[in-house]
Amino acid sequence: MPRVLVVGAGIAGDTVALMLGRAGWEVTVAEIAPALRGGGQAVDLRGDCRAVLARLGLLDEVLTRLLDQRGAAWVDGDGRRLAAMPVEAFDGNGYVSKEELLRSDLARILHDAAGARVTHLFGETVEALEDAPHGVSVRFRDAPPAEFDLVIGADGAHSRVRRLRFGPEEAFRRRLGLAHAWFTMDETPGTPPVDGWFITHNAPGSRSVEARPGHPGQQEIGFTFATTSLPPRHDREARFALLDRVFADVGWRTRELLAAARHSPDFALDTFDQIHLPKWSDGRVVLLGDSAWCASPLSGLGTALALRGAAALADAVEAADALRLPHRLSDALTAYESAMRPRVRDAQRLFPGRVRQAAPRTGFGIHTVAWLIRQIQKPPLAKTFTRLAAGHGHGQPA
Numbered sequence: 001m002p003r004v005l006v007v008g009a010g011i012a013g014d015t016v017a018l019m020l021g022r023a024g025w026e027v028t029v030a031e032i033a034p035a036l037r038g039g040g041q042a043v044d045l046r047g048d049c050r051a052v053l054a055r056l057g058l059l060d061e062v063l064t065r066l067l068d069q070r071g072a073a074w075v076d077g078d079g080r081r082l083a084a085m086p087v088e089a090f091d092g093n094g095y096v097s098k099e100e101l102l103r104s105d106l107a108r109i110l111h112d113a114a115g116a117r118v119t120h121l122f123g124e125t126v127e128a129l130e131d132a133p134h135g136v137s138v139r140f141r142d143a144p145p146a147e148f149d150l151v152i153g154a155d156g157a158h159s160r161v162r163r164l165r166f167g168p169e170e171a172f173r174r175r176l177g178l179a180h181a182w183f184t185m186d187e188t189p190g191t192p193p194v195d196g197w198f199i200t201h202n203a204p205g206s207r208s209v210e211a212r213p214g215h216p217g218q219q220e221i222g223f224t225f226a227t228t229s230l231p232p233r234h235d236r237e238a239r240f241a242l243l244d245r246v247f248a249d250v251g252w253r254t255r256e257l258l259a260a261a262r263h264s265p266d267f268a269l270d271t272f273d274q275i276h277l278p279k280w281s282d283g284r285v286v287l288l289g290d291s292a293w294c295a296s297p298l299s300g301l302g303t304a305l306a307l308r309g310a311a312a313l314a315d316a317v318e319a320a321d322a323l324r325l326p327h328r329l330s331d332a333l334t335a336y337e338s339a340m341r342p343r344v345r346d347a348q349r350l351f352p353g354r355v356r357q358a359a360p361r362t363g364f365g366i367h368t369v370a371w372l373i374r375q376i377q378k379p380p381l382a383k384t385f386t387r388l389a390a391g392h393g394h395g396q397p398a
């Protein structure tokens, strides 16, 4: 039976593992974290996500996990509202939608669906990938070496598979100039409620603080700021010190949220980057999801692309009958790339001003963004924006 190794049990990795497992491949997933990773904020079901999840038979289950969301609001340093966009805006295609769930819930549903068909190796990663006469020979960190017919690198924006096979990250990374910290905060009796609103406070100097709905009794918190480099991942103290420094004079709930960051088990901090590669496969090694094409969270399409890409890769492999005819694998990988390139190109083309809008530089910029948010929801602009927003997410049958 043909064997596939998927590196990374994220949205893309577990989806392709599930699909290839169902199609009869022997699937192993190597995930570097000791268990399925939790954390992450809301992901949007619009467009491709809904279509792929329906095809997998998981949509009903996903719909039971939706967050109670009422919209997005922008506030000043005293918590006064500058602008708001309810979930009903633009026929339900506004900034925040009613159909969102936490990334961790979606990851869990996909992971559980793969079930016993797929072998997961947690706390594991690849150390070397070498071409063998009939496959790829893989050296793992701990597990014994093994040979696979296909290796899928679904290990995120900082992919090790990409580095081992295609070259260093710097060669493919386009920096957007912002970084983002995110974590889950437990509410206490004194915590101001968000009441279903995704609330953002922008402060001059390209700094933004966000609180949004999470599971009952929790809020999902974000800090966005301008930088192109961060202290090393393992140096948590230096990372918290950086946040403390950057946000020291910011109002609203910033002090409370900075303190909460240190106690959160799922605190994460990363730069907003894009990944651009001229080709996503090399022989029997192929990249999928953020490792191949990260469009950055600013695109709002990371999950949609991951799900759609996993389906496109599994479909291409099945259509070429690569299960019985492994020599047709390269045709399958070309077909996968052709199917995904246009979507990825669209997603990576952020709308003009998107980076600046996420974290305006000046007080004037902050008020301009708020003014624009109010104006585009009124006639005559509302009609145009409703039409533009309807195309977001590439929703087509999967």
Ligand SMILES: Cc1cc2nc3c(=O)[nH]c(=O)nc-3n(C[C@H](O)[C@H](O)[C@H](O)COP(=O)(O)OP(=O)(O)OC[C@H]3O[C@@H](n4cnc5c(N)ncnc54)[C@H](O)[C@@H]3O)c2cc1C
Pocket (backbone or CB within 6 Å): 007, 008, 009, 010, 011, 012, 013, 030, 031, 032, 033, 037, 038, 039, 040, 041, 042, 103, 124, 125, 126, 154, 155, 156, 157, 158, 159, 160, 161, 182, 288, 289, 290, 291, 296, 297, 298, 302, 303, 306
């Ligand atoms: C914990 C977490 C939280 C996130 N939160 C948000 C969010 O709030 N907003 C947003 O827009 N996007 C978020 N993302 C990114 C978002 O999930 C992706 O943009 C999108 O879903 C594409 O998914 P992916 O599977 O390609 O990559 P990812 O979701 O990043 O998954 C990659 C997986 O590979 C694993 N991995 C990494 N390196 C290795 C390695 N060397 N060996 C083995 N496994 C490895 C990771 O632990 C992870 O499980 C988050 C990602 C993670 C992992």
